[in-house]
Amino acid sequence: MLNASRALKAGAILLLAAGILAFPSLAPNPYILSVGVLVLNYAALSTSWNFVGGFTGYISLGHGALAGLGAYGTGLLVAKGGLPPFLALFAGATLVAALAVPIGFAALRVRGASFVIVSISLVLILLLIFQSWASVTGGSRGLVVPRPFDLSRPEHHRVFYYLFAGLLALALLVWWLIDRSRFGLGLKSIREDEDKAEALGTATYAYKLIVFVVSAFFTALTGGLYALWFGDLDPVFQFSILTGSYLVLMALLGGVRQLFGPVVGAIIVGTALEYFKGAYGDTPLHLVATGLLLALVVLFMPDGVLPAVADLFKRFDRTQSSSIREVTASELRDERLKKAEGAAR
Amino acid sequence: MTSTLATTDLRKAFGGVTALDGATVEFQHGKVNALIGPNGSGKTTFFNCVTGMIKPDSGTVTYDGRDITGKAPHTIARHGMGRTFQLCRTFPRMTALENVLAAVPVGGLLAGLRGAKRRSEIDRAISWLTRLGIEHLAGSEARDMSWGQQKLLELAGVLMSEPETVLLDEPAGGVNPALLDRIGLLVRELNAEGRTFVIVEHNMDLVMSISDHIVVFDRGRPIASGPPSVIRTDEKVLGAYLGV
Numbered sequence: 001m002l003n004a005s006r007a008l009k010a011g012a013i014l015l016l017a018a019g020i021l022a023f024p025s026l027a028p029n030p031y032i033l034s035v036g037v038l039v040l041n042y043a044a045l046s047t048s049w050n051f052v053g054g055f056t057g058y059i060s061l062g063h064g065a066l067a068g069l070g071a072y073g074t075g076l077l078v079a080k081g082g083l084p085p086f087l088a089l090f091a092g093a094t095l096v097a098a099l100a101v102p103i104g105f106a107a108l109r110v111r112g113a114s115f116v117i118v119s120i121s122l123v124l125i126l127l128l129i130f131q132s133w134a135s136v137t138g139g140s141r142g143l144v145v146p147r148p149f150d151l152s153r154p155e156h157h158r159v160f161y162y163l164f165a166g167l168l169a170l171a172l173l174v175w176w177l178i179d180r181s182r183f184g185l186g187l188k189s190i191r192e193d194e195d196k197a198e199a200l201g202t203a204t205y206a207y208k209l210i211v212f213v214v215s216a217f218f219t220a221l222t223g224g225l226y227a228l229w230f231g232d233l234d235p236v237f238q239f240s241i242l243t244g245s246y247l248v249l250m251a252l253l254g255g256v257r258q259l260f261g262p263v264v265g266a267i268i269v270g271t272a273l274e275y276f277k278g279a280y281g282d283t284p285l286h287l288v289a290t291g292l293l294l295a296l297v298v299l300f301m302p303d304g305v306l307p308a309v310a311d312l313f314k315r316f317d318r319t320q321s322s323s324i325r326e327v328t329a330s331e332l333r334d335e336r337l338k339k340a341e342g343a344a345r
Numbered sequence: 346m347t348s349t350l351a352t353t354d355l356r357k358a359f360g361g362v363t364a365l366d367g368a369t370v371e372f373q374h375g376k377v378n379a380l381i382g383p384n385g386s387g388k389t390t391f392f393n394c395v396t397g398m399i400k401p402d403s404g405t406v407t408y409d410g411r412d413i414t415g416k417a418p419h420t421i422a423r424h425g426m427g428r429t430f431q432l433c434r435t436f437p438r439m440t441a442l443e444n445v446l447a448a449v450p451v452g453g454l455l456a457g458l459r460g461a462k463r464r465s466e467i468d469r470a471i472s473w474l475t476r477l478g479i480e481h482l483a484g485s486e487a488r489d490m491s492w493g494q495q496k497l498l499e500l501a502g503v504l505m506s507e508p509e510t511v512l513l514d515e516p517a518g519g520v521n522p523a524l525l526d527r528i529g530l531l532v533r534e535l536n537a538e539g540r541t542f543v544i545v546e547h548n549m550d551l552v553m554s555i556s557d558h559i560v561v562f563d564r565g566r567p568i569a570s571g572p573p574s575v576i577r578t579d580e581k582v583l584g585a586y587l588g589v
Contacts, residue, residue, distance in 0.1 A: 182449065183457035192436035197395060199430075200448045202423035202505055210454070249578040 005313060018259065022138040024161050030154040037157055037229060039270035040164035043242075046250040046262035047171045051215035053248065054175075054256035055184060056208055057191035058108070062119030064243025065126045065218050069096045070220025071138060071238050072130065072229035077147040080136075085148035085228050091208060092156040100216030101209070108188065108208045111194065127239035129165075143233040160229040167207070167225060168263070173217045176259050178211070187211055240288075249290065253297045255304025264305055349374040349407065349541060350395065350426070350510060353418035357390055364390035366565035376478045377532060379541040379552045381576075382562030383585055389431055390547045391562070392514055396419045396428050408510075423450060427508030431515050431545075434518065441479060441498050443495035444487055448505040457533040473501040475515070478527070493524045500528075510541040517548040529555050553577065 021041070027033040044326060047062045061232030077083045083091065107118045137143060154312045176182040189197035190204050198204045227233055238242075245263075246269060254265030272293065276286035301308045350372045357365040365389045365581070372378040380388050394401040397418040402508055405414045413421050422428075436444050449456045449466055474480040477497040479490075496516065503511060516528050531541055532555050546552050552559065552573070559576045561569040563585040569576060576582055 112398075178459065180460055180462070181458045182446075182451050182461045183454075185443065185447050185461040186451060186457070188439065189436050192439060192448070195398065195418075196430070196436065197420060197436040197447070198418045199398065199428055200502060201419050201450050203417075203419045205417075257562055 008313060013260065016263070020165055020281065027297065030157055033154065033157045033161065034085065035274050036273070036330050037161050038274065039266055039333045040168055041222060041226055041229075041252060041338055042246065042270040043263045043266035044164055044168040044171055044225075045219060046169060046247045046254075046266045047175060048218035048222060048314055049244075050251050050256055051175060051178070051211050051218065052208075054261070055178065055187035055191060055211055058111070058115050058208070060119040061116055061241060061244040062107075062122035063247050064223050064241065065123040065239050066100065066216045066219040067223030067226070067243065068126060068130070068233075068238030069234075070223030071233055072143065073220065074224030075143050075227040075233050076136070078148075079143060079145055085146075087345060089221065092224045093217050096220035096223075097217040100213045104209045104212035104216075107206065108212060113205060119244070122138040122237050123241050123244060127235055127343060130235040131186060137231075137235065142235075144234065145227045145231050147231055148228050156229075160225070161294060163225060164229075164288060165224075167222060168317040171222075171260060172263070173220070174214070174224075178214075179259065183207070183210075220303075245294075246290070249294045249297070251304075253293070253301075253304055255306035258304065258306040261304050261306050268305070346524070349409050350407075350543065352391075352406050355391065355394055355406065357387075357394055357401045357402055358402060362466040363565055365404075366447065368404070368562070368566050368569050370514065370560055370570075372541070372543055372560070375536075375539065375541055376557040377536050377544065377555050378554035379559045380398045380545045380562060381547070383548075383561060386562040387419075388562055389514060390565075392512060392545060396423075396512065398544065401560065422506065423509075425504035425507075425509035426512065427447040427506050428512040428518065429496075429499050429514055431501055431518065433492070433518075434498045435490075435495050435499050435502070436562055438486055440484050440486055441474060441484040441490070441501075442467065442470055442487075443496055445473055445502050445505045448502045451508060469550060469574060470505060473504050474498075477531070484540070493521065494517050496520060496528075497524075500531075504535070510543065511535070513542065513544045513546075515544055515545055515547065517551050525551060 021221055023036050041256035045063065052058050052060055054114065068094055070091070073095050074085075074088045077088035077092055078085050081088065103122065107115060107122070110118060131139055133139070135143070147156065149156060151159065152214060176189070186197065186202045186207050187200060188205060189200070194204055223238075250269045251262040252265070253268060254263065255261030272289065273286065276289045279302055280286045280289070297304070350476065352368055352370050353366050355368040356363075365385070368387065370391075370392055380391065382388055390399070393399045395406050397413070397416050399416045399421070405412055407413065408421070408424055409427060411424070414425060430492055436447060442510075443461075446466060471480055471483060474483055477500060479494055479497050479501070482490060482494060482498075487498060490498065496519075500513075500516075513532075517525050520528065529551055532544070536542055544552070544556070556573055559569050559570065559573055561576060561579070561582045563581075568581045568585060569579045571579075
């Protein structure tokens with residue numbers, strides 16, 4: 001059934017996609033373009049985070065570490081292993097996905113606040129390892145990753161802008177596929193009530209572990225692409241709790257139950273972060289501003305921007321009771337009536 | 346075989362509190378079984394041990410001749426045992442339809458990638474919702490439904506998984522008399538279709554009217570079992586309830 005709200009939704013998605021694709025041509029200078037790359041990087045990371053956060057409701061602050069592992073994995077495979085950059089990218093992400101099995105095995109045994117703390121400890125442990133193991137990782141001096149293309153700076157940004165956009169599209173596609181699948185329904189039932197889901201026959205632990213590995217793969221892929229783009233890795237930035245917190249903020253702000261929630265959140269928060277950094281320089285004030293933003297979201301839009309906007313539109317569209325559902329009560333009623341008529345004939 | 350679900354010498358203690366103290370119970374296959382007893386007599390702990398929600402300290406649970414002691418709840422559910430919870434549990438931010446669809450067993454990883462809202466399964470889900478009289482709420486989120494409606498929804502979800510044996514933990518709790526009659530009737534109907542029931546319940550009118558076989562718990566172990574007519578006059582049962 002094609003209705004006004006669906007058309008509106010499709011229009012909004014097209015507009016978002018067109019805006020993202022047209023951005024490099026509209027960006028006035030390479031700096032703005034590089035902000036665009038950064039925002040897409042955040043969008044891909046946040047969407048990857050949302051495989052765990054959105055479906056299962058497990059809030060991980062440790063996804064920054066998975067991205068860092070992907071970045072270092074790719075960087076080391078290129079710089080020290082001599083692998084071609086994009087082979088290294090996929091090899092690195094696959095390694096991180098494999099590593100996510102034991103990590104998830106341990107971390108997913110606990111729920112709620114305990115899981116959050118375990119995920120933070122992942123970041124801290126890896127930070128220590130990557131700082132101290134200087135002979136391999138370069139330690140605090142950092143790791144220089146050779147550029148994959150011989151391009152001018154603006155061209156380099158432009159190419160990576162589209163690479164990040166492609167990766168984001170892939171992550172969104174997989175999220176959408178899971179969202180509409182039975183596997184996805186099982187994951188969402190874990191988010192709603194894990195014991196109940198288990199009692200209904202859902203293998204909750206296996207479900208969580210699978211989606212955690214998928215999430216880690218996409219997170220590491222994004223981290224690896226960042227390494228190839230930025231070309232310089234420092235453990236302090238790669239294994240930072242801030243990264244994970246930003247991802248959570250973005251996803252929550254946009255709406256974790258929505259496919260495009262994290263993307264919208266990344267555009268808002270990513271732009272704001274860059275603006276705050278510009279406005280307040282190196283002072284920690286940009287963190288204060290970001291913290292305030294998080295507090296406001298949790299207080300006034302606990303479901304995120306997208307559901308808030310959808311509610312607003314629903315108020316104008318009174319033709320049906322529940323426009324965002326796939327099957328509405330009225331549709332079902334119509335269908336039953338049709339069936340009853342068919343049976344009567 | 347007359348019994349599908351049985352336990353031997355089931356024991357479970359929480360710290361110093363002994364919840365189950367050597368419970369050996371046999372339920373009758375194809376019948377409506379009731380499990381009654383005063384508050385704190387271990388009924389819910391027994392349920393949780395049988396369905397794998399908690400592991401007993403010792404003793405065994407067998408279902409259909411298989412030892413299922415300490416197995417994961419989802420494994421036990423897939424063996425054909427479905428349960429409801431004492432404080433009815435639904436998925437609050439899912440529609441009633443999704444609540445019921447979430448109970449469809451997923452075969453494997455690839456099968457799991459199939460769409461969750463396939464026509465045939467929606468039809469089956471709607472037919473359960475219809476049977477329980479809440480099909481008009483299919484598109485409503487569970488959190489917007491009343492207590493009674495949520496109880497019916499939870500039952501619809503459990504039935505969607507096509508269990509051979511249904512365990513109901515206090516189906517009459519917080520339910521109005523009209524709905525109570527409907528639940529009682531439904532249990533008898535579903536039993537006539539071949540489903541075994543095990544019901545924990547405090548409402549004696551309901552228990553006496555729908556059960557074929559009653560097991561009475563006191564202090565973590567069964568003190569009597571038999572048909573309603575026998576249980577009604579059993580000295581030990583009266584003693585346990587009246588405290589004499």
